[in-house]
Amino acid sequence: MNISKNQIIKIHIAKKELNLSDENYRNILSGFITEEGTEAGSCKDLNEQQAEILLDTFKKLGWKPKARIKNLFEKYRRNDSNCATPEQMLKVYDLWQKKSKEKTEASLINFAKNIIKKDHISFWLKKDMPKLINAVKNLK
Numbered sequence: 001m002n003i004s005k006n007q008i009i010k011i012h013i014a015k016k017e018l019n020l021s022d023e024n025y026r027n028i029l030s031g032f033i034t035e036e037g038t039e040a041g042s043c044k045d046l047n048e049q050q051a052e053i054l055l056d057t058f059k060k061l062g063w064k065p066k067a068r069i070k071n072l073f074e075k076y077r078r079n080d081s082n083c084a085t086p087e088q089m090l091k092v093y094d095l096w097q098k099k100s101k102e103k104t105e106a107s108l109i110n111f112a113k114n115i116i117k118k119d120h121i122s123f124w125l126k127k128d129m130p131k132l133i134n135a136v137k138n139l140k
Contacts, residue, residue: 003044006097007051010065011043014058028057048098076122084124092132099139111136 015025032040032050040046046054059065073086073093096108105121113119115135116128124132 001048001098003046003048003051004097005103006094007046007048007055008043010055011051011058014055014063014065018058018061018063028054073121078122082125082127083122084126084129088126088129089121089124092129092136095133095136099136 020028026041029041029043029045030039032046032054034040034045035047040050043051043054055065073089076089077083077086092112093105093108096111097103100107100111109119109121112121112124112132116124116132118124118128
């Protein structure tokens with residue numbers, strides 16, 4: 001499977017936060033072989049598994065990814081124990097990024113509306129999450 005947009009973003013953030021020069025970054029990438037049998041020259045040449053290996057390499061070099069939950073889904077938190085948590089929302093979103101062709105938040109909301117009949121993320125319920133997660137996992 002091809003590298004996801006989310007993985008590309010993480011790789012570029014890690015490169016910047018590790019203060020890697022373009023030369024050092026390209027040297028690291030050259031250790032990955034593309035499907036065509038050539039050295040990777042860009043993170044976009046990587047597949048999903050290679051991207052995860054690269055991110056693990058950056059972690060070994062000292063990169064610490066920031067928690068995305070607060071930034072991405074905390075704004076949808078509601079003071080109702082029946083509502084989905086930001087962590088559950090993030091799980092659905094991460095799956096959506098891996099499985100969907102249209103990777104926008106709006107397309108996810110549209111998809112979820114068809115599956116769990118909720119108009120917006122802020123109305124997702126904990127009890128709906130297994131159904132939504134399975135639906136996203138089963139995307140072709």
